[in-house]
Amino acid sequence: MSAQLRALANYQSQVHAAVQAAVYYPPAAVTMHFSGKALVEFHLLDIHVSGARIITSSGLGMIDNAALQAVQNAQYPTPPESLRGKDQTFRVLVELSLTHND
Numbered sequence: 001m002s003a004q005l006r007a008l009a010n011y012q013s014q015v016h017a018a019v020q021a022a023v024y025y026p027p028a029a030v031t032m033h034f035s036g037k038a039l040v041e042f043h044l045l046d047i048h049v050s051g052a053r054i055i056t057s058s059g060l061g062m063i064d065n066a067a068l069q070a071v072q073n074a075q076y077p078t079p080p081e082s083l084r085g086k087d088q089t090f091r092v093l094v095e096l097s098l099t100h101n102d
Contacts, residue, residue, distance in 0.1 A: 007080040012090065014077045015044065019092045022074040026062050035097040036060050038067035045087045047076040055091060067094035 001009075019040075029035070036058030043051045052071045054064050071092070079088070 004082055007082060011077070011080055011083065015074075015090055016092050018074040018076050019070050019094055022070040023094060023096055024066060024069060024073070025096055025098075026066055029060075029062050029066070029096065030098065033098065034060055034063060035095075036063040037093055037095045038064045039091060039093050040067050040071050041089065041091045042071050043087050043089055044076060044079075046079060046084060049074070049076070058096075063096050066096055070094055 037056075038054055038058040039056035041051075041053055041055045042049050049071060052068050054068065057064050058067070071094070078084075079086075
């Protein structure tokens with residue numbers, strides 16, 4: 001694997017971790033023991049996110065909304081030099097579960 005591909009794979013992992021770290025579990029979902037996963041697609045230009053949308057719904061509106069909010073609220077890492085100034089599209093599976101958010 002080339003150094004550029006390794007850098008991209010590492011950055012993708014950091015982006016996913018940033019989104020997951022920003023998940024806010026809605027109190028109503030906790031009360032009702034709701035959990036789920038939503039696949040969110042979004043654009044990232046350096047550390048600025050835009051165009052977030054649900055690709056695959058969790059089936060629960062409050063979980064999907066929380067996934068979109070996590071994408072908006074995430075603190076994204078600075079991209080590697082080769083990606084700076086370039087609009088990148090990411091797809092992240094955002095998981096909300098009681099075991100991950102205790």
